[in-house]
Amino acid sequence: MAAVEILGLQKTYQVGFWRKKSKCALKPLHLQVEEGEIFGFLGPNGAGKTTTLKLLMGLAFPSAGSARILGMDFHDPRVKAQIGFLPEQPYFYDYLTARELLEYYARLSGVESKGLSGKISQMLDRVGLRDAAGTQLRKFSKGMLQRVGIAQAVLHGPKVIFLDEPMSGLDPMGRREVRDLMQELQREGKTVFFSTHILSDAEALCDRVAIIHLGQLRGVGAVANLTANVEGKIELVWSGAVVPASLKAMGADCHVTGETVRAVLPERSQDAALEALRREHLRLISLTPVRASLEDYFVAQLQPAEASAGVTA
Amino acid sequence: MSASQRVAAVAGSTLIACLLASIILLRQIDGMRSAATIQEVLYISSPKLLKRLSLGYNGLLADIYWTRAVQYFGGKHHEGARHYELLAPLLDITTQLDPHLSVAYEFGSNFLAPPPPNGAGQPERAIQLVEFGIRNNPNDWRLYYDLGFIYYMNLQEYSKAAAAFLQGSRVPNAHPFLKVLAAQMAEHAGEIQTARLMWLTTYQTARDPSIRANAVAHLRALQVDQDVTALEALVNLYREKSGRLPASFQAMEQAGFLRSLPVDPLGQTYALEANGQVVVRDPDDLPFIRKGVPQGYVPPARPKFLPND
Amino acid sequence: MNTRIGLIAANTFREAVRDRVLYNLIAFALLMSGAAVLVGQISIDIERLVVVNLGLTAVSLFGTVIAIFIGIGLVSKEIDKRTLYTVLSRPVRRWEFIVGKFFGLAGTLAVNTFFMAVGVFAALLYVAHHFQASDGWVLVALYFIVLEFLIITAIALLFSSFSSPLMAAVFAFSLFVIGSFSEDLRGFAAMAHGPGRWLALAAAYLVPNLSALNVISSVAHQQAVSGRLILYNTAYALTYSALALCGAVLIFERRNLK
Numbered sequence: 099m100a101a102v103e104i105l106g107l108q109k110t111y112q113v114g115f116w117r118k119k120s121k122c123a124l125k126p127l128h129l130q131v132e133e134g135e136i137f138g139f140l141g142p143n144g145a146g147k148t149t150t151l152k153l154l155m156g157l158a159f160p161s162a163g164s165a166r167i168l169g170m171d172f173h174d175p176r177v178k179a180q181i182g183f184l185p186e187q188p189y190f191y192d193y194l195t196a197r198e199l200l201e202y203y204a205r206l207s208g209v210e211s212k213g214l215s216g217k218i219s220q221m222l223d224r225v226g227l228r229d230a231a232g233t234q235l236r237k238f239s240k241g242m243l244q245r246v247g248i249a250q251a252v253l254h255g256p257k258v259i260f261l262d263e264p265m266s267g268l269d270p271m272g273r274r275e276v277r278d279l280m281q282e283l284q285r286e287g288k289t290v291f292f293s294t295h296i297l298s299d300a301e302a303l304c305d306r307v308a309i310i311h312l313g314q315l316r317g318v319g320a321v322a323n324l325t326a327n328v329e330g331k332i333e334l335v336w337s338g339a340v341v342p343a344s345l346k347a348m349g350a351d352c353h354v355t356g357e358t359v360r361a362v363l364p365e366r367s368q369d370a371a372l373e374a375l376r377r378e379h380l381r382l383i384s385l386t387p388v389r390a391s392l393e394d395y396f397v398a399q400l401q402p403a404e405a406s407a408g409v410t411a
Numbered sequence: 412m413s414a415s416q417r418v419a420a421v422a423g424s425t426l427i428a429c430l431l432a433s434i435i436l437l438r439q440i441d442g443m444r445s446a447a448t449i450q451e452v453l454y455i456s457s458p459k460l461l462k463r464l465s466l467g468y469n470g471l472l473a474d475i476y477w478t479r480a481v482q483y484f485g486g487k488h489h490e491g492a493r494h495y496e497l498l499a500p501l502l503d504i505t506t507q508l509d510p511h512l513s514v515a516y517e518f519g520s521n522f523l524a525p526p527p528p529n530g531a532g533q534p535e536r537a538i539q540l541v542e543f544g545i546r547n548n549p550n551d552w553r554l555y556y557d558l559g560f561i562y563y564m565n566l567q568e569y570s571k572a573a574a575a576f577l578q579g580s581r582v583p584n585a586h587p588f589l590k591v592l593a594a595q596m597a598e599h600a601g602e603i604q605t606a607r608l609m610w611l612t613t614y615q616t617a618r619d620p621s622i623r624a625n626a627v628a629h630l631r632a633l634q635v636d637q638d639v640t641a642l643e644a645l646v647n648l649y650r651e652k653s654g655r656l657p658a659s660f661q662a663m664e665q666a667g668f669l670r671s672l673p674v675d676p677l678g679q680t681y682a683l684e685a686n687g688q689v690v691v692r693d694p695d696d697l698p699f700i701r702k703g704v705p706q707g708y709v710p711p712a713r714p715k716f717l718p719n720d
Numbered sequence: 721m722n723t724r725i726g727l728i729a730a731n732t733f734r735e736a737v738r739d740r741v742l743y744n745l746i747a748f749a750l751l752m753s754g755a756a757v758l759v760g761q762i763s764i765d766i767e768r769l770v771v772v773n774l775g776l777t778a779v780s781l782f783g784t785v786i787a788i789f790i791g792i793g794l795v796s797k798e799i800d801k802r803t804l805y806t807v808l809s810r811p812v813r814r815w816e817f818i819v820g821k822f823f824g825l826a827g828t829l830a831v832n833t834f835f836m837a838v839g840v841f842a843a844l845l846y847v848a849h850h851f852q853a854s855d856g857w858v859l860v861a862l863y864f865i866v867l868e869f870l871i872i873t874a875i876a877l878l879f880s881s882f883s884s885p886l887m888a889a890v891f892a893f894s895l896f897v898i899g900s901f902s903e904d905l906r907g908f909a910a911m912a913h914g915p916g917r918w919l920a921l922a923a924a925y926l927v928p929n930l931s932a933l934n935v936i937s938s939v940a941h942q943q944a945v946s947g948r949l950i951l952y953n954t955a956y957a958l959t960y961s962a963l964a965l966c967g968a969v970l971i972f973e974r975r976n977l978k
Binding site for chain 3: 152155156157158159175176178179181182183184185188189190191193194202203205206207208247250251260
Binding site: 414415418419422423425426429430432433434436437439440441443444447450451454475478479481482 | 813814815901903904906907908910911925929931932935937938940941946948949952953955956959960962963966967969970973974
């Protein structure tokens with residue numbers, strides 16, 4: 099069974115004082131997330147990622163389309179007990195302590211009060227907030243709020259967890275911890291759906307990704323499959339601080355460091371580049387294929403879209 | 412139906428049910444409270460304090476109390492009451508809050524002074540009220556008229572009435588009748604013509620519909636009094652001429668004493684009693700008449716002199 | 721269902737308390753003490769009158785201000801700060817949220833009024849040195865004030881569900897003032913003519929009947945309050961509050977959150 103099935107969800111806003119102009123935030127979206135996956139939902143800011151999540155959570159209502167989560171209609175209240183949600187830049191009741199917040203949210207999700215206290219302590223440990231359990235949230239730093247946010251999304255044992263920009267505002271250590279946590283959740287058999295605009299995180303974590311831009315889906319699939327079709331690059335390293343003119347003409351990206359030069363160029367120019375080096379009598383140190391990154395795929399996808407749209411939204 | 416639609420349906424129907432229920436309950440509560448709100452007037456021992464407490468919104472508050480005064484009087488009258496003890500305090504508070512609300516003084520002179528059931532029967536308080544008005548509005552000729560009116564109609568103090576009318580006539584833009592009335596007071600005070608002139612002036616210058624209706628009723632009564640006096644004189648003349656009382660007005664008409672059958676101000680024909688007295692057919696519709704009242708007539712608890720009667 | 725409503729209500733109460741709302745009781749206590757001492761010195765046989773009038777008026781005004789100021793933010797604050805996101809992603813129905821908020825604020829006001837009532841009676845005891853039977857009616861006046869709070873809270877919540885805090889405050893305050901003169905409004909409407917009459921009548925019946933819930937001056941003069949009025953006022957307050965809450969639920973049910 100698919101954990102999440104998005105069936106043509108669409109959202110158009112009426113803007114302007116007389117509500118005459120329409121602004122399309124999300125074009126009809128069709129997407130499926132399998133159980134046990136870590137699924138990345140990528141796109142630049144304003145692409146429609148948060149809109150999609152709001153529609154799924156029932157915070158906003160779609161202009162058309164529907165969705166199913168764990169086989170049930172997405173508006174069914176029974177679904178809500180089995181999902182967890184971390185919104186972007188979360189803000190919680192700042193007069194509550196971390197422990198009180200988690201208790202409140204867990205009880206609202208239907209967790210029994212018996213044994214809850216222990217579960218909360220465990221969760222606070224897990225997200226590294228044990229010492230701050232009794233501190234009011236108004237005193238929390240951004241990173242601490244993010245951790246509490248993850249805790250409240252996970253505490254009631256949901257099967258599917260939705261995270262909107264979970265790494266935003268975290269320092270490298272924090273991001274590492276969140277990544278580890280997400281992988282732990284996967285090992286526990288949960289499905290994780292998260293949106294981000296940081297591609298390296300998606301590359302490291304996701305089984306599959308979807309790319310969305312200007313409200314429209316631009317590609318779905320495993321990272322490897324997506325990048326397979328993007329033209330590869332090679333990296334040449336040679337000694338001798340000379341860059342042959344012909345290499346530059348091929349569009350090589352060169353860096354000179356002391357006596358060594360490192361250049362990255364498209365794979366198709368490989369033979370021509372080697373020939374150029376041989377003519378100049380430059381000693382080759384290494385030739386390494388560079389795997390196309392998700393960023394390359396991303397840029398390749400987005401550029402034609404922006405060109406056809408005329409201007410970014 | 413989705414859960415959301417079910418909630419909307421329940422909420423919508425509950426809303427309508429509650430709306431209807433609240434209106435029904437409201438009417439019930441109003442019935443219970445009508446006496447209570449007005450009673451609270453008695454608890455305002457110091458209108459000046461009230462004025463201060465109103466934080467400068469005394470004009471609005473005066474309007475509210477004025478409305479209460481009019482409704483109080485109309486309501487009590489409708490019940491056939493004979494005491495209007497709260498009218499004076501209500502008018503006092505109204506005028507303290509807004510001393511320039513001249514219609515309140517007019518109302519007081521027309522309905523505070525006359526004896527019940529036509530008024531509160533408190534001419535002294537009415538005089539105090541109007542004198543307060545004159546102190547605060549020395550250039551309002553209407554107030555001098557109101558003062559003279561009270562002295563004339565309810566206290567029969569003709570010289571004081573004359574003085575008030577005279578003073579009023581000196582105010583710029585005063586109604587021309589004031590001078591005339593001042594002069595009349597001297598010689599013709601008790602005459603029917605003077606009273607008629609007074610009520611006519613009130614009818615023409617009053618702004619409140621209750622006051623105007625009251626004036627009309629009085630004018631009609633004066634007409635009746637005049638008609639009956641004239642008709643009874645004619646009946647006597649007939650008896651002198653023919654040695655017996657006329658059988659009916661038709662007989663008098665045939666004998667040339669009348670040009671047509673006489674009608675009262677409401678269009679009803681007068682009736683000729685066997686003993687030669689002339690009476691009106693519907694005395695209920697003509698309050699205030701002194702002549703032409705049928706034998707054994709008992710006036711109703713609620714005389715008809717207000718617009719809604 | 722009821723657990724969730726109870727949880728939301730309890731959390732709303734907790735928020736109000738930690739927001740130091742109950743500190744208003746200190747201001748109230750100072751006011752009552754000052755008045756009691758002052759009146760005790762004058763002692764011209766109207767001490768009871770002044771204390772009851774002042775005390776009950778203060779209870780009503782303080783409570784109304786709190787009801788409006790907290791009420792207008794009950795929904796809009798949660799939308800602005802997006803604390804609502806994590807609540808509604810749980811099995812909480814939107815209408816449960818509204819009802820829970822209502823009970824939370826109503827409960828806060830009831831507790832607040834309780835402490836103020838203690839203050840009023842303490843001041844009364846101080847100036848009059850003993851209680852008398854007619855003081856029992858002061859409790860009825862206080863009960864009516866609580867009913868008034870229910871209505872005002874529901875109205876503030878209704879406006880909070882669709883407009884900004886500032887506009888909600890303006891609307892709620894206007895309805896409070898007009899409602900306090902609702903009996904006079906019906907009087908005006910009855911005397912009006914023409915098309916304006918129907919408009920005025922409609923307004924006069926839709927506006928909350930707060931004037932009937934104000935028995936402060938009659939209770940201050942030791943007048944009794946009829947049992948029938950107590951019954952009808954209770955029914956009216958509950959009905960009107962339910963009316964406003966249904967409106968809030970309807971509006972909130974399909975609202976897109978920003």
